[in-house]
Amino acid sequence: MNNTAESISTQAQVISKEDLLKHWQGHRSLTRKVIEAFPEKDFFEFSIGGMRPFSALTSEFLAMGAPAMKGIIERQEEAYQENSDVLTTKAQYLEKWDEATAEINKYWEQLKLEDFDTVFNLFGAYQFPVIQNILYLIDNEIHHRGQGYVYLRALGIEPPYFWER
């Protein structure tokens, strides 16, 4: 191992690549629990204030997470596209969720530390450093999942603990 490689492997980081993945997948695991907590019908139909039902929000998460990572790794600026699969049951959503989990892990492995700082035009529309694109994926999921918590409470259902990952 040369000195450069050594100094990279032992350098102090705000967060390590591995820990950021763990953080994201922890959030994705909580979102999965929120999907599970919805009654089948309410997952597709319940909403407040004209907002989208949680199934539509989940479609957005699915269209963002793994496809974004694929784009980042393959430097492919394919446009954002929702509902390429039409899913009609919670079970189908959960199956796609788990497929996305594995895909994200697969692409993450191929990310290099230097990539995070590299500007990439995600979905051909969001020209930001990769780290910002990734944080947006995570934050957007937390944001809309918070919306799902209100739906569950309004339905009289106790949501999973926020710190449960």
Add this chain to the structure above:
Amino acid sequence: MNNTAESISTQAQVISKEDLLKHWQGHRSLTRKVIEAFPEKDFFEFSIGGMRPFSALTSEFLAMGAPAMKGIIERQEEAYQENSDVLTTKAQYLEKWDEATAEINKYWEQLKLEDFDTVFNLFGAYQFPVIQNILYLIDNEIHHRGQGYVYLRALGIEPPYFWER
């Protein structure tokens, strides 16, 4: 400058310390806009499904952000304490918000890159690496602010764009 210092200053990072602060303060700036978007009365009274009104959520953010950073920097494990000030108007909340913004910036400056990986018992109760404690502060705010978006929509008010920071 010796070699070690040089390699630290030029090393590849998943995210830099400066960018993580910018990210957090960007979110805090959005939360400020959400506070502003609430009618005075609804900020203190409106809720859905037995959840807390947005003023109470804001009290939580105020009790977490700056006090947590103070604790981390001073290695002081003082217990979490909400509502040490009793705030009764939106204007008072916004004033405290801006004070907290400055405090967070001040403590952030004193954080060293090596600190992020150090385990600290935040509020004498959350024994985690500092980076995890900080991400929790950010995520918790995004999560509950998402709840605020539903309140605003249910009130017929257009919330600020999520990507507006």
